[in-house]
Amino acid sequence: MTDGRRVAILGATGSIGAATLDVIANLQKYAPDAGWCVASVSGHRRIDQLIESAQKASPVPQTIVVSDEQNARCASDLIAKAELAERCRLDVGPEALVRAAISPDVDTVVAGIVGRAGLESTLEAVRAGKRVGLANKETLVIAGPVVTAAAEKSGSELLPIDSEHSAIYQCLAEARENAAVKTPPSSLSGVSGQSSVSQQPSVNSLPGINSQPGFNGQCEFGSPGHKLPGVRRLILTASGGPFLNASFDEMEAATPAEALNHPTWDMGQKITIDSATMMNKSLEIIEAKWLFDVPADRIEVVVHPQSIIHSLVEFEDGSVIAQLSPPDMRLPIQYALTYPHRLPCPAPPLERTQRWDMSLIPVDHERFPALQLGFEVARVGGTAGVVLNGANETAVPLFLSGKIRFTDIARLCKQTLDDHHHESAPSLDRLLELDTWSRRRAAELAETISVA
Numbered sequence: 001m002t003d004g005r006r007v008a009i010l011g012a013t014g015s016i017g018a019a020t021l022d023v024i025a026n027l028q029k030y031a032p033d034a035g036w037c038v039a040s041v042s043g044h045r046r047i048d049q050l051i052e053s054a055q056k057a058s059p060v061p062q063t064i065v066v067s068d069e070q071n072a073r074c075a076s077d078l079i080a081k082a083e084l085a086e087r088c089r090l091d092v093g094p095e096a097l098v099r100a101a102i103s104p105d106v107d108t109v110v111a112g113i114v115g116r117a118g119l120e121s122t123l124e125a126v127r128a129g130k131r132v133g134l135a136n137k138e139t140l141v142i143a144g145p146v147v148t149a150a151a152e153k154s155g156s157e158l159l160p161i162d163s164e165h166s167a168i169y170q171c172l173a174e175a176r177e178n179a180a181v182k183t184p185p186s187s188l189s190g191v192s193g194q195s196s197v198s199q200q201p202s203v204n205s206l207p208g209i210n211s212q213p214g215f216n217g218q219c220e221f222g223s224p225g226h227k228l229p230g231v232r233r234l235i236l237t238a239s240g241g242p243f244l245n246a247s248f249d250e251m252e253a254a255t256p257a258e259a260l261n262h263p264t265w266d267m268g269q270k271i272t273i274d275s276a277t278m279m280n281k282s283l284e285i286i287e288a289k290w291l292f293d294v295p296a297d298r299i300e301v302v303v304h305p306q307s308i309i310h311s312l313v314e315f316e317d318g319s320v321i322a323q324l325s326p327p328d329m330r331l332p333i334q335y336a337l338t339y340p341h342r343l344p345c346p347a348p349p350l351e352r353t354q355r356w357d358m359s360l361i362p363v364d365h366e367r368f369p370a371l372q373l374g375f376e377v378a379r380v381g382g383t384a385g386v387v388l389n390g391a392n393e394t395a396v397p398l399f400l401s402g403k404i405r406f407t408d409i410a411r412l413c414k415q416t417l418d419d420h421h422h423e424s425a426p427s428l429d430r431l432l433e434l435d436t437w438s439r440r441r442a443a444e445l446a447e448t449i450s451v452a
């Protein structure tokens with residue numbers, strides 16, 4: 001990190017984007033000579049906010065990206081009004097996101113766009129060998145094997161920003177160091193997945209296991225099909241969202257305002273609804289499978305309403321290591337930016353003068369049927385991820401606009417998955433075709449639902 005970090009913030013107008021801007025401003029204050037700067041910012045519709053963020057950054061970003069072409073004129077007027085025209089270049093359209101992601105003026109890309117819209121820029125950043133701070137979990141849900149294979153090829157460091165995956169990444173630090181010391185990364189070998197595509201190793205898988213005597217590509221302590229040495233399970237925590245204690249009938253009648261009232265995190269609308277259905281945890285199971293190259297049956301979910309324990313790793317001796325901090329995304333964002341270094345962070349530390357109650361509660365799968373879909377999709381891989389994601393990205397806005405009920409979201413996703421013909425080794429083009437198909441199918445199914 002001696003050469004400094006020039007960061008492209010894709011999705012700068014969102015919740016992750018705002019937190020990233022704050023983290024970088026703090027790093028600049030704390031380490032003024034390290035060269036931290038915002039190289040580019042992107043926004044889609046919130047153009048006022050985009051220009052404001054560019055104005056606040058110091059130095060101002062070289063490039064301002066507006067991915068929605070309809071907002072080009074407005075952006076250019078606001079840039080002129082803010083007297084940024086001489087210092088910032090405006091680049092417009094979805095391809096401009098890719099240009100920002102692969103620019104030679106950028107070291108690190110924060111993938112903070114929501115949903116499938118973030119796929120191309122994230123994938124191209126990975127292909128270009130950038131360090132990628134990954135908030136956009138949908139990219140791995142849609143195309144996990146493609147992305148991890150690309151990272152393996154380019155040497156891109158894919159560092160999770162999602163709080164649970166950052167926690168797991170932190171809990172695995174010792175195992176990662178042990179494995180890395182023993183053998184060079186050239187001996188990486190994937191064990192999960194069932195297709196030629198999905199057998200690609202994950203960039204973050206732990207090296208060295210196959211080359212050690214007696215391991216045969218398996219876990220050090222003999223767990224079949226599992227190559228994290230000494231690791232038994234990854235345990236994702238879920239807050240349970242606003243309906244943790246609601247009855248099924250209450251959930252059926254839930255309004256968008258109620259569903260958007262997350263108890264512990266302040267996030268964008270789409271992920272907040274995903275948290276309420278627990279589809280967010282489904283997406284995170286699939287994300288963990290690809291990021292850490294573990295089979296679905298090595299991943300568990302436990303409800304932790306306080307969102308202080310961000311996730312846990314259980315080792316073969318029964319020991320469990322967890323990562324704790326108050327719910328604030330600035331910590332995992334900074335960790336992804338500065339890894340392997342730890343620096344003072346603007347997120348508050350865990351206050352020790354007050355009482356903290358931390359509970360771990362089993363999930364009620366009956367009330368949260370979306371969760372089972374995540375386990376199933378992570379188990380079968382192939383085309384299932386893109387179909388689940390496309391259906392969910394269709395269902396969430398339908399719920400928010402009052403066209404379907406809250407509980408219909410999981411129903412539509414399940415029905416869309418049931419209606420698709422599973423393929424185990426799809427190309428990226430095929431995945432994109434199925435993204436379109438799943439959205440159409442989910443919309444058709446929604447037409448058959450009447451909201452009384």
Ligand SMILES: NC(=O)C1=CN([C@@H]2O[C@H](COP(=O)(O)OP(=O)(O)OC[C@H]3O[C@@H](n4cnc5c(N)ncnc54)[C@H](OP(=O)(O)O)[C@@H]3O)[C@@H](O)[C@H]2O)C=CC1
Nearest residue numbers: 011013014015016043044045046113114117135136267268
């Ligand atoms: N917020 C959080 O704490 C966490 C978020 N994540 C993940 O991070 C990602 C971002 O979430 P969050 O910040 O909450 O979301 P927000 O809704 O707050 O922000 C989304 C960002 O994506 C941009 N965007 C939306 N649609 C498009 C499009 N079609 N093309 C290009 N850009 C687009 C938005 O631009 P504009 O606003 O200008 O329209 C905005 O900058 C999601 O994948 C989420 O799952 C993961 C863990 C935690």
Ligand SMILES: CC(=O)[C@@H](O)[C@H](O)COP(=O)(O)O
Nearest residue numbers: 162163238239240241275280
């Ligand atoms: C902050 C973060 O990482 C979110 O993904 C968060 O985990 C959502 O909370 P839920 O646990 O309610 O899904």
Ligand SMILES: [Mn+2]
Nearest residue numbers: 162163164284
């Ligand atoms: Mn999360």
